[in-house]
Amino acid sequence: MTKSSLLVLLALASLFVAMTVAKKLARPYELCGRVYCDTCRFGFETNVTTYINGATVQLECNDKSDSRLVFTNTTTTDENGMFKFIVDRDHRDQCCEVVLLKSPWPHCKVIDKVRSHSEVIITDLNGISSYIRHANNLGVFQDYALPVCAELYKYYFPDPDQES
Numbered sequence: 001m002t003k004s005s006l007l008v009l010l011a012l013a014s015l016f017v018a019m020t021v022a023k024k025l026a027r028p029y030e031l032c033g034r035v036y037c038d039t040c041r042f043g044f045e046t047n048v049t050t051y052i053n054g055a056t057v058q059l060e061c062n063d064k065s066d067s068r069l070v071f072t073n074t075t076t077t078d079e080n081g082m083f084k085f086i087v088d089r090d091h092r093d094q095c096c097e098v099v100l101l102k103s104p105w106p107h108c109k110v111i112d113k114v115r116s117h118s119e120v121i122i123t124d125l126n127g128i129s130s131y132i133r134h135a136n137n138l139g140v141f142q143d144y145a146l147p148v149c150a151e152l153y154k155y156y157f158p159d160p161d162q163e164s
Ligand SMILES: *[C@@H]1O[C@H](CO)[C@@H](O)[C@H](O)[C@H]1NC(C)=O
Pocket: 047, 048, 152, 155
């Protein structure tokens, strides 16, 4: 084998290796969601819910076959409690989720375990082709329920006997 044909072979081999790593997407995914303060401690958002700025959210992707953590990125929420990850590669062979790590609000920092994470799909499988992806909103319990919540309780948890 000549030296130049060996070089061609090496070039092809390294190209093959590069192709097995997910290539950069023409248009990156925008993965969004919000972090809320559960001011009624109901376990979900109400019309008196507030949104936490400066909360830390992590995106984590685990390999589907061996659950190895293969990708993470961290961001913080803006003044509307919004977080956004720009993801420029496909994560087809991974299980990804966003995880709420920390709230900076002294009276709203106990993370609701049920609403602390949200699975997200970062690939175009299942007919989802939009580049915008929404995670479920992530929640934190306020230390005390607002007084108005007693009234709201009847609205969100209606007494079944009083209906019909
Ligand atoms: C929230 O919803 C309740 C029930 O519909 C309503 O009475 C109350 O005025 C609303 N509060 C706000 C701040 O929108």
